[in-house]
Amino acid sequence: MAASPQDPIYVQALIFLGAAVVAVPLFRRLRLGSILGYLAAGLVIGPFGLGLFSDSTSVMHVAELGVVLFLFVIGLELNLTRLWAMRRDIFVLGTAQVVFTGLLAMLYPLLVVGRSWQASLVAGLGLALSSTALVMQLLGERGEAQHPHGQKAFAILLLQDLAIVPLLALVALLSPVKTAGGDPVWLSGAKMLGALAVVVLTGRYLLSPFFRVLASAGAHEVMTAAALLVVIAAATLMTYVGLSSALGAFIAGVLLAESTYRHELEADLEPFRGLLLGLFFISVGMTVDLRVIAHAWPLLLGAVVTLTVIKTSVVYGLMRLLRNGHEVSIRTALYLGQGGEFGFVLFSTAVAAGVMEQVIATRLVAVVTLTMALTPLLAALAPRLARTRAAPEREERFEDVHGSVLIIGFGRFGQIVSQLLLPEGVDVTTIDNDVEMIEAAERFGFKVYYGDGTRLDVLRAAGAERARLICVCVERQETANRIVELCRTSFPFARLYVRAYDRGHALELLEQGAHFQMRETFESAIAFGRAALEELGLSRERVAEVEEDIRRRDRERFALQQQQGRDPWVGSDRLYTRPAPRPEPFTSPQRQGVALNPDALTEGSTRQDEEGGGDD
Template sequence: MAVEAGANSDLVQVVALLAAGVIAVPIFKKLGLGSVLGYLAAGVVIGPFVFGLFTDAQSIIHVAELGVVMFLFIIGLEMQPSRLWSLRRQIFGLGVAQVLVCGILLTFVGVAAGFPVAASFIAGMGFTLSSTAIVMQLLEERGETATPDGQRAVSILLLEDLAIVPLLALVALLDTTGEVTTASDRWQAVGIAIGSLGLLVAAGLWLLNPLFRLLAAVQAREVMTAAALLVVLGAALAMQLGGLSMAMGAFLAGVLLSESTFRHQLEADIEPFRGILLGLFFLGVGMSLDFRVIAAQWPLILGAVISYMLVKGIGIYLVARLTHSDNRSAFHRVGLFAQGGEFAFVLFSAATAAQIFSVETNAVMTATVILSMALTPLLLIAIERITPAREQSLEGVDVADGLDGKVLIIGFGRFGQIVSQPLLLRGVDVTIIDNDVEMIQAASNFGFKVYYGDGTRTDMLHAAGAGNAEAVLICVNDGDIALRIARNMREEFPLIPVLARAYDRGTAIQLIGEGVEYQLRETFESALLFGRATLDELDIPEEEADEIIEEVRRRDTARLEAQIAGGLQAGRGFMKGNMPVPTPLTQPRHKGRAMNAETADKLRPTEQAASS
């Protein structure tokens, strides 16, 4: 019975972990606070100081740190060696500069507070090492990992991962317990670290790809998944045995496999484990927040959180500005990196064992780091709302003014580029405007002359020559923007024909309501061609396949007209998605031949209108 009770207790804890994440994360994301803060808050609730479902948060953190390891492996898969080499200046330039400047400034904070120099330095450097898990999660949620700012952030994190090694060595040198580390011991540790790194690189270059080719030939999916986990955990273990960062080992393994033909398979196999374990890590951090220490030392901890985050933010901002980042990018980096990170826990524990920290100092600094991690998502949201939007530089770009082309194209993305080609091939005088400076500059490299202009502004439409054009083509990919442009055209230039790209069926109906001469859902015709090709592959006779496609097109038009009529009769109720479906239509005739009854029966409308 005792065994059964223990098993039930373990099951309760597993269910509590899963339930906490499942409930908290959607709520916090709905509130715009992000998943990280949701996990942290859930960890506090189920931790030892609220519901008390868990008493040993550190054991969960140790296991869940593998989520950070897997995260770095996936990032490594995206970093080909050539790409990583191109970041060398940011890693060893920008990264070193930020670590040194912030470390020095934070050391002075500790000294000013009355702590010994050694303790101040370790505390400052521990807080300098930002949370890889939080920064990478925030970058991923915002889709910024591949942006220039995101790449700089990744470079800084890589350098900080490397910095933990010399910092731990320095703690050993400052050890006051009386245990003397000889020079030979230190050189032996360095040799082990270099040997571990060399073995990992050698395995990545000459062993991993042949191994995955062999496993792929066996065609056992579960074995491939096991092998992917083996690579990640084995690389992490090799680095840990060498005294290096587990996350760095996983990242290096990912880089070595980044040009492998199995890269995408590895990423798909690791992703589910990475997401769950990373969530557990944040839950564990939330559980580790010791409210007894906070209650007893709240003035000191509050002062430490404010002073450390403020001073570190100043250091980050200075380095960013000195390395030619604009004001918004600099503040954005402050929001990402102003917290302490998980490496601080390792460093502070080592400092406590070496008697550089007292047990009380360790508890205070750990609480300070955890609180700073919890505040990071809120700080980033506040910075993004306060700082003004980045102004685009128009250097080398011509602004639309006094143009008079025969056809005006608004938007030069994938759709607009294809639309322009038959017109240009026919020799039609085309004017193209877009508000994406990078796209305009890229288009110029291929011989396209694109002017800068925002089609939602009536003054820009005048400047682009919309009033003198014979047709205006709205090719933007945002349905709301397309509607605003169509509305401006109707009000300013009601006699100019407008043809518009519609994002979906709802946008198409609204564009028709705005009086455009022609609208086309961006996926409709390509989907019909795709379906037509599928009928060919199924050996459907050509004439019958043509009839089927024409019938689908005709029925879609009939549904669209019925939806518009129904919406107008119901006070534009179709805007809410309540779209009526017409009754089955009579069989059409195509190419002088009636569609056979069997085909017509297969095409009878469904009870719901298509939403595409």
């Protein structure tokens, strides 16, 4: 019997949760991913499956909140500096992808199906949009959101989310039905800009003091309610002026990315985001009309294949044109080969405006849903086509973890650090996310836990709250910065020792609150130079004097750069450099030269500036 709106809400919740609990573990067991499980669950309980629900539209309206929360959490992971650094990928790569994919995709309904050019253009541009929720969920499940292809995919998806506004305006322009009473274009634009200004100013100046007052009250549930309030308020305001609700939530997240409460907000919203996002994918599965697929399966199959080929080819070609490597390009292209949830909005608007017939919109929704279901399979092929082998999955339970020192990263640097601690009986807990390295370490008798040090839940499970000392020994600067930020915010009582890449990174780490940093090549270079001087015949006493002099000069230069900024020129007079050749004078000197002490001459003439040199 189908569930109706008159049924108690717990009956509907029982059906949704039961379908998810059965389908998702089954599909993950089959290595097909949780998203396909949600889609399959929606198909089974939907109006075209067992018929337990007769209306999927009302469910999708509620489930869209999951997408909104998801974009807010993504915004929390970014900040304005990172967005500005991604501007080329967002506006150049993203715009080119939407335009070229839309123009190529419109040829199928225009030439093969014989539809009007207006309907074909809207269909092509709608199919050019990919699913932000689907792609970012897949990237998150595979731990690839911060990888280069994950960043490229996100930049394109962000532009696509922004593109829904001009695409809706295009539908209104193509509509043969001209409605009266609408706002003038200038007024609509003013409302949009005003709403953006309200969100930006509120996020910039009011949200941090607001959360500070709530945090001082000590009520955890109030912080959760406030986080939901901020997200829903921003989404509602954007919807009211005709913009995307997800865009408002994303902007609010970006503006809170530098707040000290960002990790608390992320942890509070995580359960709601996960459940509502799963509900969204279930509602998408409920829209699949098996009768439409059965009636026009050759046409839909051709459309699915054509769209997938066009989108992956365009993304791959554009990325290669912009000088990205083959591996990054093919991985990004395979993740973006589907249609997206904003296509549903565009197609329904086109039907209401008289630009497209309902039967076309129904088939397009089926195409989008089928391509979304195909995406996890394409993403699984990415490592093989990129000629790289995906790291095997490994689960860790962190049983009996109680170490006083937590080492994050067990590469070359972390291994040497552990060798100094273990002989003294220090209780060390070590985590790393390289499965092959962990298995190799286990063969030598080391216990290394599998875990991503950039995740707050993993750090807590690994005992970071109880650790006296946290040693961050990872290689990537971005990863180290992220871990430092998490630890300083969530574990303020632990001492934080961090491996630095170079001088600039070391200064950045100290600004973020690290208690100690060590440039990864500094001590090895000092030891190398000491051995070179000894080989040249200098006494051990003289070598020790030279070493201490170099260390003192480096400390002085480092202190100056801390005070005056990370300019490489600051303190450059502390460097020893080889003097440049001096030009001979055109006339003979009028005064007789005076003999100088050769030792003094050598010492004085070698203290010259070098352009940005000496950094390690």
